[in-house]
Amino acid sequence: MPDVGPxxxxxxxxxxxxxxxxxxxxxxTMRIVFISRGHKLLAPLVGFFEVLIWLFAFRxxxxxxxxxxxxxxxxxxxxxxxxVGLTLEDKMAVGTRIIRVITRTNASELIRALRDAGHGVxxxxxxGSEGPVSLIFSVVKRHDxxxxxxxVHEYHxxxxxxxxxxxxxxxxxxxxRRSFFSRNPIHLLRSLGKFK
Numbered sequence: 784m785p786d787v788g789p790x791x792x793x794x795x796x797x798x799x800x801x802x803x804x805x806x807x808x809x810x811x812t813m814r815i816v817f818i819s820r821g822h823k824l825l826a827p828l829v830g831f832f833e834v835l836i837w838l839f840a841f842r843x844x845x846x847x848x849x850x851x852x853x854x855x856x857x858x859x860x861x862x863x864x865x866x867v868g869l870t871l872e873d874k875m876a877v878g879t880r881i882i883r884v885i886t887r888t889n890a891s892e893l894i895r896a897l898r899d900a901g902h903g904v905x906x907x908x909x910x911g912s913e914g915p916v917s918l919i920f921s922v923v924k925r926h927d928x929x930x931x932x933x934x935v936h937e938y939h940x941x942x943x944x945x946x947x948x949x950x951x952x953x954x955x956x957x958x959x960r961r962s963f964f965s966r967n968p969i970h971l972l973r974s975l976g977k978f979k
Contacts, residue, residue: 803840804860812868890917893938
């Protein structure tokens with residue numbers, strides 16, 4: 784019966800390289816997001832663990848330069864980590880967005896509905912290339928963008944709108960719902976059941 788020791792070792796090392804790359808690339812994606820959002824303490828902390836994990840994966844690859852399978856697992860881990868990082872970033876919905884809505888018809892009902900939902904809304908009567916329009920501005924938390932846009936479609940299905948990232952926000956009116964990263968540490972611990 785053939786010795787399965789080297790084969791088993793290759794599978795384990797390959798799996799470890801693959802998982803390490805998923806972790807470090809996911810953390811790298813999150814670090815870039817935190818940098819772009821101005822999280823000055825969180826980004827370096829995530830970067831520390833990102834590099835630590837990367838060093839482990841790279842060391843395993845360098846110790847086994849003749850094993851072509853490890854190159855494949857290294858690259859596959861990178862690709863998978865990119866996907867996982869983007870998916871996780873989308874789920875966390877960190878940051879704020881500015882939404883501009885332009886409608887050709889009266890937007891008073893939409894404005895009232897948005898304000899009733901807790902969104903801060905600024906509206907201006909303007910003149911577009913085809914006549915009078917209503918221009919609506921709002922800065923919303925990223926996790927509220929979907930609800931905001933659903934309301935726009937409900938009241939004005941053919942409205943034109945743009946959505947952009949906002950790096951910093953001061954003051955303003957936002958809906959009461961809070962994202963995971965908008966809470967202070969005590970609220971986070973309470974939500975996890977650590978403190979009453």
